[in-house]
Amino acid sequence: MMQYETTIGLEVHVQARTASKMFCGCANEFAGEPNTRVCPVCLGYPGVMPVINREAVNQTIMAGLMCSCQIADSSKFDRKNYYYPDMPKNYQISQYDLPICRDGGIEIGGIGFSGNPLPDKTIGLTRIHLEEDVAKSMHQGRWSVIDFNRAGVPLLEIVSEPEITTPDEAYAYLTVLKQIMQYAGVSDCDMEKGQMRCDVNISHRPAGEKELGTKIEIKNLNSFRAVHRSLEYEIERQVEILREGGILTQETRRWDDANGVTTLMRRKEEAHDYRYFPEPDLMPLLITDEWRREVSESMPEAPNTRRKRFIQEYGITEYDAQVLTQTKQLADYYEEACAGGGSRKLIANWVITELMSELNQKGLGITEAPVEAAKLGELVKLIDEQTISGKIAKTVFAEMMSSGASPAKIVEEKGLKQVSNADELSVIIEEVIRENPDPAEQYRGGAEKALQFLVGQVMKKTRGKANPQMAVKMLKESLK
Template identity: 60%
Template sequence: MDYEAVIGLEVHTQLLTRSKMFCGCANDFGGEPNTRVCPICLGYPGVLPVVNREAVRKTLVAGLMCGCEVTGVSTFDRKNYFYPDMPKDYQISQFDRPLCRGGGILLGGSGFSGDPLEERTVRLTRMHLEEDTGKLTHLGRASAVDFNRAGLPLLEIVTEPDMRTADEAHAFLTELKQLMQYADVSTCDMEKGQMRCDVNVSVRPRGQETLGEKVEIKNLNSFRAVHRALCYEIGRQADELDRGGRVLQETRGWDDAAGVTFPQRIKEEAHDYRYFREPDLMPLETTAESAREIAALLPEAPRHRRQRLVRVLGLTGYDAAVLTSDKALADYYERAAAASPDPKAVANWMITEMMGALSAAGIGLADCPVAAESLGELVSLVAAGSISGKQAKGVFGEMFRTGRGPGAIVAAQGLSQVSDTDAIGEYAAAAIAANPDAVAQYRAGRERALQYLVGQVLRLSRGKANPRLAVEQLRRRLGPQEGES
């Protein structure tokens, strides 16, 4: 029988705030157990919670990034349950009036890294704000609890059951993580437990309308675990149905080492958490005006940035996906590309030489000794024919070792260049006057036209003009491009 899986996700991610959700304790990872605690996050009787405004703002940012409805009144509620990681015996959460409702995340179209080829929107049910619990560590017959995590602001994102494969679930999480990182809402670092994921999955014969029995897999702590657990569980449920058995509605755990899910508890009915309004907190109202103010400051979404790098800078979909996978990487790339006439070559340099050098040195981009502008300048030197590609690799190695700019290194190797801005400015003016078509194309947003003009400046200077200065002089004289503010 041919089966289809129906998958929904519940993602919890810690918000990047300075303090906890309802008290002034620091929001930091790690630390000696129970050092970042106070009577509020320890749930002492008689204390009053105070809402962290920044957590509310970041939740609204996350919602607006995903096209959610955010205006209206939202409330906090008590979710009652007894567990030692929650000293109040209730968690402050949001029940029927979450901060964000609806919205969705668009997947697909790029055709790589598990992203489906066809575009598909995964609808969101809601996003709401709640407080994190403490962390239990089981030590043989006893358990220890650390409340440093208790009360951290946690964003819960619930999807509609719109995914059909493990690949789609993986693509959704990848896109969600990028959105949250771009908007500075959360680092979504699953290794540090800052992002956790529960999945709901059922299977049904393809073409059948009614849903199969739903299984929940709790506490998956990496994207890879989500993918593996879904592949396993979809196969298990399909086998069960093929054998004529039935799938039990239950909660299952994931054994990462064995690569299997295992029963945890049968879910006879929904938990009764006896939600009621948190009497110590006022309702929150988001007006259309404040939503507009937040929306006006949203960053470019990673998907749009990928598309722009392909459309405007002429990158391949693969290059654009690699370079936008991390916002800092994309920012670095764009700074480097702006300092060079050849954005595609800059992308190649970053993906091969730069990322290779960083990984060999075991450091991240934040510690990269090569400034973005210097990389752009190096690529310009190659584009101008001042140095060969092979020489450039040597120069890059020197830049990475010493942090010096390519100009100084090239000069030390005896390559002469014209770096007189007046002289280059004259060449640039001449190149602009002689090439009205390229000028028009550049102004219409075609970055490649600039490369052509730089080539003309170099031709006029007989290859002696400093390409970075040529780019600067041309840009200054050409004025803004279409779409630039």
């Protein structure tokens, strides 16, 4: 049977988080009363003059540097001409042949979508350019309505080389790209808020052939999961057609999430010719070495580098490192907690299992955590030093979550210190053996399980405060 190679390219749009819009002073915010953040510029009145938002250019340079792109010395904006209600001036200000960034790469690896390790690989970036977002059209019964609050919001278009070969790689690419944008301070990439939008193109060629196959685009993907599913579906569909001797035509398809299928949206003949030409109302954009340096000086460590460093420096697992570097704020939190000198692996555990699940339940982000990083580090240190047991630590943590108090103070005030005093423990152990003659006898006869029961009784009598290792050791001694 003929083997086919899958080639996938991604085109991602990310809204930059600037104070104002790309070419006017209107606020760049999400939602709100429709058509309240508008002016003649972003409404596309004739004769108005756009002004380049320097902060949006800064963020694009930052994004480019973090994706190892070449930053252009000289760039420009162009008019992309088309007629549609979401763009009443009949052109979008975008960038055609001189994007701000080109020739970059995004490193993927770590643990993939399916939970298996993904081999390290760099996906090439063709370009990152800056443009203005368009208005949002909505359909209400017989009416179509348009909200211009979004019109003119700075938008980064990030185009990958067709070097992705599986849905897992596409998923990983998007995950890393989102992380980079988040680390760079460009965007939270919240897809539900439309801060990140993604189009996919996919083609197949007979294995070994050089030339790419017919490109089919999929639009309307509103989650990374939808990207993964639609690619899985489309690979199967396209290979099946090819194997049956069919021909694929260049077309745009729509992802139907509910039914898990793609459907035809339009064929190539209906594609636009945008007749790009330089925007005459804007000067060329000159990016000096000094400007580039200024941006690069405030560039944070890339998420992938940080993930690898966490494994090396803190001795934590690949999985833990991946979770902890998901966002810059979470990674910062973890490192701050570690600074106190507690066990790094244990801190990773506490952040991932206890803290994050509590925050998820409360719907809070890491920056809103009621427990300060340093205090979580202190809590782990108390466990390390055997001042409290892991079990008691959960009680202390719950108290920290509600009051924000320091763990040492809570342990002191509530008398939660572990009983590690041999004299004190031996009294309790003798009591437990006396009160439970049957299990004691069973253990002497070789029933290991009976010991667990007796340890449980010791913990019960001390309200969980007995040092469990000591309790086991002393019980064994007494039952010899």
